Amino acid sequence: MSTESEYDGFMYCELPDYEPPSGYALGGLCPIRLGCELGSPPRYRVIAKLGYGAYSTVWLAHDRVDKRNVALKIVEARTSSSNELDNLQRLQAPDTEEPRVVQLLDAFEHTSPNGRHQVLVMEPVYPIDLFWFKDFRPVITRDALRQTIAALAFIRSRGMAHGDIHPGNFGMAVPEVERFSVVDIWNLTGRPKVQVILHTSHSLGSFPPYLCSKMDLGAFLLSGAPEFMQRPLSMRILDLGNAYVVGECPPRANTPIIYAAPEVAFACTALNDLDATWDQRSDIWSLAVCIYALACYHPIFKFTYSVLHEMMYYCGEVPDAWREYLRSEPFPDGIVPGPAHADGLWKKTEQYFSRCHIENPAGFVRLLRRMMQLDPAKRPTAVELLRDPYFDGLHEHDGGDVPLLRDVSNVVLRAVYLTGLHKARGALRLVDIPKCGEDGDWQSNTVLE
């Protein structure tokens, strides 16, 4: 007979789409059930789950007062005094400018059996998730890349650094979502997948009655508002929980190691020091690694254990401070980094970018190399990068190209054909995108054109 500990106290089967139920405890996540209303007086009706992170769950909700749909980020109780609210307030865009940071609409506190939770009411965005192949994913154009740099320039203009730049923290604005009625959303998305949870001993009040799967916002938009395919992307940067005002004490860097700047990655992996200092220059490196991944849906560095070596290969140098570390972790096969080796690696990268249909691959490589400097002092600022020749010909309010589809699922094809969108000139294209196979070889991947 199975014992309770085998199930970690839960009578359920763990699935990847759900937040870990152990997060629901005193000081932890807020138990939510679909259809409930939050706010005082109640104002936001929860419609669907949009996602979850290490410290929060995020829900689509209908705002009864402003009659629009919004995103509610409900922060776990123990983290709810964090500075994300202050950061978002500092980063409100002036009315005259297109926002580049996700916009805060309201904030309040909500009490549950697990404590007091901060609730951040934000515009809904479609996060660019590289690892969920079923979703609609836009091709990242030169204009979209420029917008990600503009986001960093804006954050810097407020004296701040982000500290958690990775592809999952970028999204595209989807104002189309705001206008649907609750019933229309439920009808269009279909019955949400839920997972009943039952804890065998803890207080039932700590848990929601079920966990909800994430709503597929891409498929929803394609069936409910396919016209969103016809407009340029408007990028937003998300998750300001780790941002700080430079000059004050930085919080612990949160960036996943494969996206972290060398000064952070080296401290964490070689020195076991999780409190490395970081600033806006670290964001520039992380953004380079991130836009590489956004542009070709494949990270430049794959493995945490080899990330420092790969950094040295791509930058063509060995920093003096890293030599001691190399005594215990020598380069594989004795290949020592140097400028010629780095040039060769980037040449191959450029060829790969060409196969991925990236605009001006040589220019894109030059931009990345400017940003990826091991020495933070050598990295240009975001404002300097906005003037990089790669962006020549793009103007401040230039919409850029129409987004195209990648990794099209049946759902997308169905939506496209039902709406007749495939007949719209220039809206979609079928192209071959190389894709990384299991063994690291590039395979072909057919896409709508």
Ligand SMILES: Nc1ncnc2c1ncn2[C@@H]1O[C@H](COP(=O)(O)OP(=O)(O)OP(=O)(O)O)[C@@H](O)[C@H]1O
């Ligand atoms: N405004 C939004 N609109 C739609 N989805 C959102 C929005 N904000 C966040 N999400 C989704 O919720 C997920 C969790 O959000 P976020 O990353 O801000 O949470 P977190 O708890 O601070 O997590 P972590 O620090 O682990 O990234 C995101 O990955 C994204 O998928």
